[in-house]
Amino acid sequence: MSKTILKIGITGGIGSGKSTVAKVFQILGIPTYSADDRAKWLMSNDPELRGQILESFGSESFLPSGELNRPFLAKTVFSNPEKVAKINSLVHPAVGRDFEIWSQHQTSPYVLKEAALIFETGGETKLDAVINVSAPLKIRVTRVLMRDKNRSEEQVNQIINQQLPDEIKNEKATFVIKNGPNKLIIPQVLAIHKKLISMDK
Structure with missing residues (x-):
């Protein structure tokens, strides 16, 4: 009988860098x-x-x-x-x-579901674990304004206000990746990857 694949959520507020972190997992071969x-x-x-x-x-x-x-x-x-x-x-x-x-x-030991809203929709109940990508608010706003030239600071703050605060998501998450200044994401991803590979369903 084939082993059930672990379903892992990866989330983070707008501008947190969750898509960048997800790409690191993809480089490791995770769908x-x-x-x-x-x-x-x-x-x-x-x-x-x-x-x-x-x-x-x-x-x-x-x-x-x-x-x-x-x-x-x-x-x-x-x-x-x-x-x-x-x-x-x-x-x-x-x-x-x-x-x-x-x-x-999929045939890998686990898969990632990258979504902006997981805890907000109760999606964590259908996942085996959730990774939250966290970053300071000011940095998140700056990143989005640099990336999305058509968005105003007011619009970015509106989106942030519709999402759960980082503090709550960090408490609910199984793993937290800190993506702020002087924080290297690759060692954090590798540590979580190692734990997920060894997790038994």
Whole structure:
């Protein structure tokens, strides 16, 4: 009987550097599922999810070409907490199903699910462990403003305020990687990788 693959979440607030840390795990040969990228793909391509979005947000949710109307949805959803909750209640289960199917086709000792929101959605209950990538707030804001030229500092702070504070995520996480000044991430990744390889399901 084949051994069950461990499912490990990797999360972190915007600008924490979770994608950079995930890339280090990928270099070590660990398959990584990007929940945010797959969510975008599923919203345009998964028939069940498309139907739910149409029903909840109307025909303007999709362009005549069939592509998701991102500007319309962003404008409709972003400033309305109820609509944010509604879109999340549709997208997160679809991503969860997609991740389970993807995981079944992997052969490594563990896989990573990279997602901005894990603890916020209760996603940790379906994972064997969670890594939180943590960084000081000022550094996170600076990183995002340098990376996303179209975002204002106010918008970045709005996103940060919708996510759980680092202190809470660090408490909930199985492992914490500190990605601040004078913190080397590779030794931290290698130490966690070694522990995960030796973990028994």
